Amino acid sequence: MxxxxxxxxxxxxxxxxxxxxxxxxxxxxxxxxxxxxxxxxxxxxxxxxxxxxxxxxxxxxxxxxxxxxxxxxxxxxxxxxxxxxxxxxxxxxxxxxxxxxxxxxxxxxxxxxxxxxxxxxxxxxxxxxxxxxPDGMNWETAALVEPLACVLNIIKQANIQPEDNVLVLGSGTIGNLCQMVCKRIAKTTVGTEINTFRNEFSKQFNSDVYYPNELTMEKVLELTNGKKFNVIIDAVGNQLHNAVDFAAKGARLFAIGFMNDYEITINTLDYLTKGISLVGTGEEHLQMAPAMDYISSFKxxxxxxxxxxxxxxxxxxxxxxxxxxxxxxxxxxxxxxxxxxx
CATH class of the missing domain: 3.90.180.10 (Medium-chain alcohol dehydrogenases, catalytic domain)
Structure with missing residues (x-):
């Protein structure tokens, strides 16, 4: 074959x-x-x-x-x-x-x-x-169950709360799914995307999607009411270096994109004094069944x-x-x- x-x-x-x-x-x-x-x-x-x-x-x-x-x-x-x-x-x-x-x-x-x-x-x-x-679910929706399972693994580890501000770096499929789920939980959900097609496409799911150069510190403080982001998710795999300045004290940073040649330098004093956590989520972890149940709720x-x-x-x-x-x-x-x- x-x-x-x-x-x-x-x-x-x-x-x-x-x-x-x-x-x-x-x-x-x-x-x-x-x-x-x-x-x-x-x-x-x-x-x-x-x-x-x-x-x-x-x-x-x-x-x-x-x-x-x-x-x-x-x-x-x-x-x-x-x-x-x-x-x-x-x-x-x-x-x-x-x-x-x-x-x-x-x-x-x-x-x-x-x-x-x-x-x-x-x-x-x-x-x-x-x-x-399930009967009645089309092939296209079913094909997104595995990506959604990966996202649910992230969301559960992030322990997102209703008062949180969330930033998702990258608005590809995983980035969009992260934003769709976070919008149901968090106070504010913001995405970034460098690609013009994906930037505009993503706005049908989240109106707060910006080009990276639009997301200035002034804009971040406006969007978060002066509090920065509690959770930042790198859905690309090479964007975490852009995260720390926008992170609130006690923020949780998540690396979920896979790129074996990307490295960042961490100022440990910043992480220590601001209480910032950096988490690698690994692969999808036993979330296929929850994702299958959950996916039909997204129109x-x-x-x-x-x-x-x-x-x-x-x-x-x-x-x-x-x-x-x-x-x-x-x-x-x-x-x-x-x-x-x-």
Missing amino acids: KALTTDKNHKLVWTEIAEPQVVERTQVKVKIYGTGVCGTDINVLRGKMVAKAGMALGHEAVGTVVEVGENVTNYKVGDRVVIDPTQFCGKCDYCRQGLTCYCDHFDDYQLGIGCHGTYTKYYVGEEKFMYKI DIDKLITTKIPISEYEPAVNNLIDVENCKHMKVMLISENDENL
Whole structure:
């Protein structure tokens, strides 16, 4: 079967890989409908994250069950499912403590990074990593469950309160989802975005989205009634250096974007005297079921998927996503070339 893989130079290749088969009693075979293009995929192509060469990329996947192992009890052929890509061994010390997102063998289990992902026709995985899509939920909404699960992990760790002011640096898909959830909790939610298309697009979900150069200290104090931000979320992966000046005393800073070459210098006295916390949230941590329940409460959330294209025609859209300043997409969904999808 055809799959979208990477070579040793981080370039995408549309090539043949072996079709996976159910070999364990607890496995499920899924015919992929489509997969959202994640910032993680784009960072692999930029060389800012590492994936094993020859592995099919992709992990924000939805599809239909076509085969189940003999011990599978929760799913049957014909069920529509979302696949949880943040998988784990279940045996290491961290997994046994319930910290599955910090699995010692993380890289071996992550779809599209250490094992085959879902930019292809079929995927086979364990039943425990599947979540049934409710009747009436469209494919596009279901494809956003995994990104929302990542966001819920952040929000819960941030412990956002009704009186808080929140700043989200970056208004891509994750940044928008952060803002959508925070607007339901916090007093003030502000976003930034450098890209013109995404800046304007994001205003339909949050009117307080600014270009970074518009967010002066004067503007911050106006928006927060002189109190700065209690929570700052870097949804890009390279913006935390812009956070400290805007942080209130006792602020919580969250790094959630993945870029292996980004570093910041911390003045420890500033963090000590202002009581600022810097938190790395890790991967999505057992939030798929809550996200599946929660996502239907957001009207028109599927609008975040602005582009759907056959997977073999990936090149123009993916190349545009790599071009940060000129990108004309929010979320791109690559549709697998199964007959019923075309």
